[in-house]
Amino acid sequence: MTEPAVTKLSVNLNAIAQLRNRRDLPWPSVTGLGAQALIAGAHGLTVHPRPDERHIRRSDLPEIRALIDDEFPQAEFNIEGYPTEAFLQLVEANQPDQATLVPDDPAQATSDHGWDFRRNRELLKPVVARLKKQGIRVSLFADADGDRDALAAAAETGTDRVEFYTGPYGGCYDDPKAAAVELENLQRSAEAAEGLGLGINAGHDLTVANLPALKQHMPALLEVSIGHGLTADALQYGMTETVKRFLSACGHDI
Template sequence: MTKLSVNLNAVAQLRNRRDVGWPSVTGIARLVLDAGAAGITVHPRPDERHIRRTDVFELHEVLRDYPEAEFNIEGYPSNDFLALVEKVKPHQVTFVPDDPAQATSDHGWDIGGNEELLTTSITRMHALGIRVSLFIDEDPGVPALAAAVGADRVELYTGPYGATFRLPEGAMHLQALAATASAAKSAAHNASTGGAGLGVNAGHDLTLENLPAFVAAVSGVDEVSIGHGITADALVLGFAEAVRRYRDVLAG
């Protein structure tokens, strides 16, 4: 079964509107983990407009109480970001090619144009035993490049699919995502997987409405990271019920 990692950025952004300390990021983390989420994802940006550095450390402490759950930290591999990750030592780091001013991630890596940065950063993370995933577009040619720089996984950018899933283009995006996932699973790896293919994650604009078709079309996905959609659903359903419904979809 594909694992569900809940991204808490939207919860943090709501909290940051007022200086009252709620909703509690750590409280929601416990709630979704108790409801069956397999992990927590955060994307701390330099301006701390949602997740703050302090949240990262506090969530790390929360996860000590959930030994089976994984902590995934996303971000651009600047020295400041890498230093933060080195202090926390999460299970996984996901490198994204974001400009600090971006509202959200909206494209995958140009791996060839950033080969030195990625190779150096991945090596630095591997020295601490941290799994590395690279955020990529739906392109079957990219996973081999990710494997070449030492990545353990790729995260498929599903935003274009999420925006068009009711349109004819949606089926085209699904086909491309499926082909990219298949290419990742067969990509030769040079390190931690002992020559096996890359793991596959996915995320961005996945919802209860479009996730079933994604699950049916794209096989071999290890983890989906969902934040905005599950938070929106939680406003109606509550977080625990939203987690249960997403897990039901992922179970097929």
């Protein structure tokens, strides 16, 4: 039986940045709330810069990098995005601890599917090698469909981890039977990934309510990246209390 992993919490700052961008004003502060999250115990910060800068701006990245370097050196910085040359140069300039590569079209509202690893294996191989040469851990966004052959193709890219897309599970918040089916898919996928030597991350529509069951079905889960649900809760409970609630849902003693 898999020994349960310590699941780290990375706070995605995109929703905070999107709220800021509604006005030509510096608040809410992306770095200020990021600092609050880290003080409260979050293990890292995640951003997903898009070409139109509708939430995180390119100018935010050096500020987040400096925040972590100067005040929270134990924390990790995770940058997500589609591996265009411009994105890769942005990653290399800001040296995150982890780069999470997603197959998004630039016009997508949010990530909503994983890579087709068989089709994109040769595209991803040199990108993964390039980032790892910089000392950056690489994670690839993956569908939780239990397809071991697809995950084997992911492993052949040289990636360190896969991040399972949990949107279908999160979308079952009012349907326990459907949620149980999605949890079984996630469990099978995680077991296959672990058997291939891949580290396991997860993200999308995760909440305080659905995290404990996810942890139970994915005991090797290393990291969750959470933005929308966490930001929504922060409006009600405040950032500090919200981070503590999510850490508790991840299995941490608070």
